[in-house]
Amino acid sequence: MPFDPATLLYNDAGLIPAIAQDAATGEVLMMAWMNADAVAQTLETGRVTYWSRSRQAFWIKGETSGHTQELVDFRVDCDRDCLLVRVNQTGPACHTGARSCFFTAVHDGEEVSD
């Protein structure tokens, strides 16, 4: 069946969450949002492209930082309201310089950073 970005379920702001996972290691790197045009652009270009809610603009991951995400595998969940992109991540995914945005764990009620 041909894939049509319009068949995904977007929230009231026209956005769908996209989880980025390192294709080589399986590490979950980040979660950001896409609109239908960002979905289409990601698939067309092979460069993962989000929608920046703060800037209200396309966010081609790594366009300014060089920390690009090359698309390896694009997946849709069972109820079509969440995406999983498996990527080749260049450099850190997180704006803090960490490899993954999920560097803070909660252990025994305390926050611990990796």
Add this chain to the structure above:
Amino acid sequence: MPFDPATLLYNDAGLIPAIAQDAATGEVLMMAWMNADAVAQTLETGRVTYWSRSRQAFWIKGETSGHTQELVDFRVDCDRDCLLVRVNQTGPACHTGARSCFFTAVHDGEEVSD
């Protein structure tokens, strides 16, 4: 620093997305939503508990199906608006019976199910 669920950033509905990842294999299993009470309950009980948007009720994963998620690692992202729970998944995570909800890929413009 002691972790307080109130310090997370919730959306207008009081919810935060939570990504569930198989702790053993690294497979991304599903994404669902938690409110502050579900976050607290997940940490207290070690049983991953979401908030069901359709039922407007706690959703203790596997309570009826037996397909429980035992919490292994609870993580917060850099801007505190997304969670990652690494779990021991009993049985399939997806209501369809699939191991993961992300069983549909897009390859060359076509939807392909695993």
